[in-house]
Amino acid sequence: MISKEDFTKLHLEISPYIHRTPVLSSGLLNKLAETEIFFKCENFQKMGAFKMRGATAAILALNDKERAKGVVTHSSGNFAQAVSLSAKSLGILAYIVMPSSAPQVKKDAVKTYGGEITECEPNIKAREKAAEEIQQETGASFLHPSNQLEVIYGQGTAAIELLEEKPDLDIIITPVGGGGLIAGTALAANYFGNNCKTIGAEPFEVDDAYRSLKSGKIETNSSTNTIADGLKTQLGDKNFPIIQKFVSEIIRVEEDEIINAMKLIWERMKIVIEPSSAVAFAAVLREKEKFRGKKVGIIISGGNVDLSNLPF
Amino acid sequence: MISKEDFTKLHLEISPYIHRTPVLSSGLLNKLAETEIFFKCENFQKMGAFKMRGATAAILALNDKERAKGVVTHSSGNFAQAVSLSAKSLGILAYIVMPSSAPQVKKDAVKTYGGEITECEPNIKAREKAAEEIQQETGASFLHPSNQLEVIYGQGTAAIELLEEKPDLDIIITPVGGGGLIAGTALAANYFGNNCKTIGAEPFEVDDAYRSLKSGKIETNSSTNTIADGLKTQLGDKNFPIIQKFVSEIIRVEEDEIINAMKLIWERMKIVIEPSSAVAFAAVLREKEKFRGKKVGIIISGGNVDLSNLPF
Incomplete structure (x- = not known):
């Protein structure tokens, strides 16, 4: 596993080739969610995603x-x-x-x-x-999109930047697809956070990560009927042990909750995000009591959507 | 007419009640437009617009x-x-x-x-x-939305902020509806710019401002069949003299150019903007030779759209 020093070094090395994306907030969404949320906007990343x-x-x-x-x-x-x-x-x-x-x-x-x-x-x-x-x-x-250590560490640098700006986050939530983003985020939260937990968010329709954490082995999805098209893949042997060790839980959400969360972010924050990115905010809205009074970071994973095929 | 000092003072006075909105750029859109564009993002303003x-x-x-x-x-x-x-x-x-x-x-x-x-x-x-x-x-x-001097000056403060960040803009473009935004912007460009011109952008379907500048009197629209629903109104006696004095020209664009410009900004910049806001970028794409090699500011007027009624 990477050390804190090497993680910092890796972040510095990739910095000239990536955007340092903004961290945005919305008073209206905070009111609605009854908590304080800081969105790390990787939809503004080069090519439109944390990848x-x-x-x-x-x-x-x-x-x-x-x-x-x-x-x-x-x-x-x-x-x-x-x-x-x-x-x-x-x-x-x-x-x-x-x-x-x-x-x-x-x-x-x-x-x-x-x-x-x-x-x-x-x-x-x-x-x-x-x-x-x-x-x-x-x-x-x-190069593997999610099950390769260097890739996992690279994805974790979004959380490093988020924690540099908001060092006192209690929780960071990311969507869970192939597991690279959440594994890297959990490592970063462990090294750079101040008792900061990492929580995953996943559609009920592809809840392989939820089931994997329960069973202790990598589970697959028999169907992948979700609007969150970036989250249909399964975990891998490189990221699963990290997730087991550092991710405290996975919250599952319904499809209509994803669409509602996506619409709220588009309407209120005026930013374009992918359905996969809305899953994390949907999780906060679904389990409000869990996040009340906390400082919550959400990684907005990307903004590449087909505008001619929107769910609203 | 307001003095430069009073304009600065007014900007300071309203600052605690408004957001200082970001100025964004896109390498891809610059390439496409063959010029350098700085978008002043009033879609991120409180309540979603420069108003x-x-x-x-x-x-x-x-x-x-x-x-x-x-x-x-x-x-x-x-x-x-x-x-x-x-x-x-x-x-x-x-x-x-x-x-x-x-x-x-x-x-x-x-x-x-x-x-x-x-x-x-x-x-x-x-x-x-x-x-x-x-x-x-x-x-x-x-309070009048566009034909009242204090309102006009207030709208001009977006351009003051834009010029603070990009003092060497050659041109600022705004959409033209009731005339408050462009009049305020033109005054600000005159005071705070360095030989910075102000250009208006308007749909062919509601080209009353274009015709008003030609005829020397306030013209009206006999029909208002445009997607840019914020631009259907006509100029007023308070803003028209300012526009006559300080706006160098009005560029007109077709409806499909507005929709194309709006889609490009949503897709490439990942921000939600109103059709009215896309009119200014459409004008740059339509008359590329006019803007080539220039530094161009565009006021993105707002981001309040009905997501269930999009043109794409």
Whole structure:
């Protein structure tokens, strides 16, 4: 596990390549939630999501020889864009495996950021196989969106910045997808917080992390019927032990609660956030008594939404 | 006309009651517009629009005797909320005349901010009559949303703040509705800018200000078929002379250009803005050659939109 000193060093190293995003508050939302909330706005991060942090940290951890051969990942979402953009900033090649079914707008975004796309059949086996072939052919280093330590530490730097500005937070809440963000956040809260707890938020529809914490082993979702499309993935063997050790609980929310929370943030704070990001605020609204009188940090994970397909 | 010193003083006086809103930029939008744009984000202002500035300035200009009798205005939009909230902050009564046809959500917002609503028939005559009756009964001072000098000066303080942060702007662009924002902005650019021009932006569908500048008299709109619902009103005798003197031109844009500009700002900057606010950015995209190589300020006027009725 990373030490506090190395965590601070990693944050300094990625800082030139990322935005220091603002921490925003809303009097109206505080009133509604009956608590004091500080939103760390990673929707304003480069390429629109916290994934930029982990991708940059993982690439910076490579040596010169490795960097010369480039990086490869498979993703249809934010991580593909994050790897493309951070590779470009650092002057190295990025091979991105995307399912042929991925929306054209996402493929275009990856191309804009300079990623070299390989299309494959839209299933996880085909994605992994294609990435492996590229690895073997090119010697590129494989980057995992959530289950790789450097990526996890990189994601945790959003919480480091949040705690620099608000050192006396009692709780930080993040959404839980593949587990990279919450694991990194929990580590940061442990090192840089003052008795600051980390809580996860998850849709009932994909409550694999909730069940994993109960059962003590990594659970999967049999269906993924949620609007929070960034949270459909499951935990991994690198982040699960960190989550077990440092995350105090996972709160589950209903789909209509996610949509309501998302709408409130758009209307009251005038910011565009992804449904996945609204899950954490929905958790605070659902369990008000748990947060009353506390100082609560929420990581707004991203703002990449399809405006032609909104739930309201 | 206000002096530079009094303008600075007015800005200081209203500052405790308003937010100092951020100035944001987007590398992607700059690339697209082929110029450097600084967005002054009044969508993050209290109650979600620049109108808070003018309402506060006008109320602060009243003496104790006048304040004791309260204020009255007629509005179905942002000014009703602005007057209600600033009156509340200053501990005085606000009488708001609203057309009976106004959406319930707007009536609720005014009530939340403490405004006392009088409903009337949905036409301008009935609104003016109802406001006049309240004036006579209560002795309340009438506040006009755009054609009153204190209100105009108040609106201009957004540009003062923008120029404090970016003193070398070549141009500031604002949307043009009733004329209060652009008149105040033009005065501020004249006093606080360094050869900074002020340009207005208006939908072709309601191009009364464009025609007024051409003809030399206040023109009206025979129809108001635009998505920019904040820009349907016409100029007034107090702001028109200021606009004639200090505004260099008005650029007109088509409805689809407004929607495109609004979508770009939502998608790229992750902020929620009103259609009226998108008109200024649409003008920059429409006449790129005019702005190439310049430093351009844009006043984002507000962010109060009906999320269930979006154009995309």
